[in-house]
Structure formats: C-alpha cells, structure tokens
Amino acid sequence: MCRPSAPMIAPSILSADFANLAAETRAVEGSDWLHVDVMDAHFVPNLTLGLPVVESLLKATDIPMDCHLMIEDPRRWAPPYAEAGAYNVTFHAEATDDPRAVARDIRAAGAKAGLAIKPGTDLTPYLEILRDVDTLLVMSVEPGFGGQRFIPEVLSKVRTVRNLVDAGELSVLVEIDGGINADTIEEAAEAGVDCFVAGSAVYSADDPGRAVAALRAQAAAFWPTAVEAE
Numbered sequence: 001m002c003r004p005s006a007p008m009i010a011p012s013i014l015s016a017d018f019a020n021l022a023a024e025t026r027a028v029e030g031s032d033w034l035h036v037d038v039m040d041a042h043f044v045p046n047l048t049l050g051l052p053v054v055e056s057l058l059k060a061t062d063i064p065m066d067c068h069l070m071i072e073d074p075r076r077w078a079p080p081y082a083e084a085g086a087y088n089v090t091f092h093a094e095a096t097d098d099p100r101a102v103a104r105d106i107r108a109a110g111a112k113a114g115l116a117i118k119p120g121t122d123l124t125p126y127l128e129i130l131r132d133v134d135t136l137l138v139m140s141v142e143p144g145f146g147g148q149r150f151i152p153e154v155l156s157k158v159r160t161v162r163n164l165v166d167a168g169e170l171s172v173l174v175e176i177d178g179g180i181n182a183d184t185i186e187e188a189a190e191a192g193v194d195c196f197v198a199g200s201a202v203y204s205a206d207d208p209g210r211a212v213a214a215l216r217a218q219a220a221a222f223w224p225t226a227v228e229a230e
C-alpha cells in the first residue's frame, strides 16, 4: 500500500448521537473513513454496538467503514464485519494468539485487515506480522472511551513503522486513535501518521464536516510534498 496523497481523517461515531446515527454520518460526508468502535464489555470496560448496527450504517452511508473491534475472540467475530461490507476491519493484537489467521480470514471475507495495539503494547513482537495486514492502528489512549487525553509516548511506534514503510521494508497504513484534536494532530502528523481517528474533536464541533476539513488541513502542513498517490 502506498502512502495516501493527503492526510486521511476518520471521524469516530463513538462521540456521535447514537439516536441519530444516519444523520451523524451525513454530517461528516467527505471524510476518508467512518470509524466505528465495536466494544464488547469484556476486552474493554464499555459496550457499544455490533453487527446489526454496522449493517444498518452501511446502508446509510457511502463513506468507507473502518470497524475497530475492541472485542475478545476476533477470529470468531471479525469476518462477519468484512462480509457485511466494512472496508477495513481492525482487531486487537492483545485479543488473539494468532493475529495472522485473523487477518487472513478478514481478507478472505473481502475487507482490508488492521492490527491495533494498546498504548502499553510493545510493537517489536508484531513487526513481522505487519507484513500480513493492511493497517496498523496505534492506540493513543487506553481503548474503551472517547474524550481521553492523547498519550504522546506512542508516537515512537509510529516513527518506527513510518521509517520501515518509507524504506520500502513494509507496506502498511499507519492510523492513530485517541485524543486527536487541533492541539495534538500536528505532532502525530509529523511522526508519520497516515490516518487520524477523531471522535470528540469532530462531534463536539458545531459543524462536524468543517472540523474534519480543519483537521485535514492542519495535518497537511506536515505532509511530504511528493508522495505516491494510493
């Protein structure tokens, strides 16, 4: 996968009004991905939504869906999200002892496969596995809740993967999730993030669509001038 030609912004509907999800997705038309947090109250201490809501959302929007599964047993539960039509399905490294098999099943079911790691998880044991996924999701807050403070220490993992991708040794999209807003997006962009998830920064704005555009413009100031278009 080549680097996208511009920063990608993925609004997280965790911060949207769950009683008006179709309207909330229309408010962010023009976003690169729609980030959907699936939480099972076991892998994380929160419960959100599951496959039936994702299936309905897929009918309500054309924005490519980025499903972030914060769940136990992703080998069992991840492929149906791909079969339903999600563009990218991300599972947690900490939730499985066979990430390659989960990624293979997601891809076989028709979606891009993403690997997520919590802030405290070391990247080193997963570097080889990154050859078998399309996206690395670096969590910059503890998974479970929106509106938390950005953890800048995770950017060393972003820099490591950025350098490997730029050197042609890996081909993976680098995504960051948690605490991304006008105060933090620039340091993340400078470290080499391709895709920025933003929940409260987008949905607490008066105009979520303009908030997406503003975040993209801020990150673009740190974009390399000549990147190969995806």
Ligand SMILES: O=C(CO)[C@@H](O)[C@H](O)COP(=O)(O)O
Binding pocket: 012, 014, 015, 035, 037, 068, 141, 142, 143, 144, 145, 146, 147, 148, 177, 178, 179, 180, 197, 198, 199, 200, 201
């Ligand atoms: O996965 C998660 C939280 O677990 C995120 O996707 C949050 O939804 C991001 O929200 P903000 O930190 O941007 O408010």
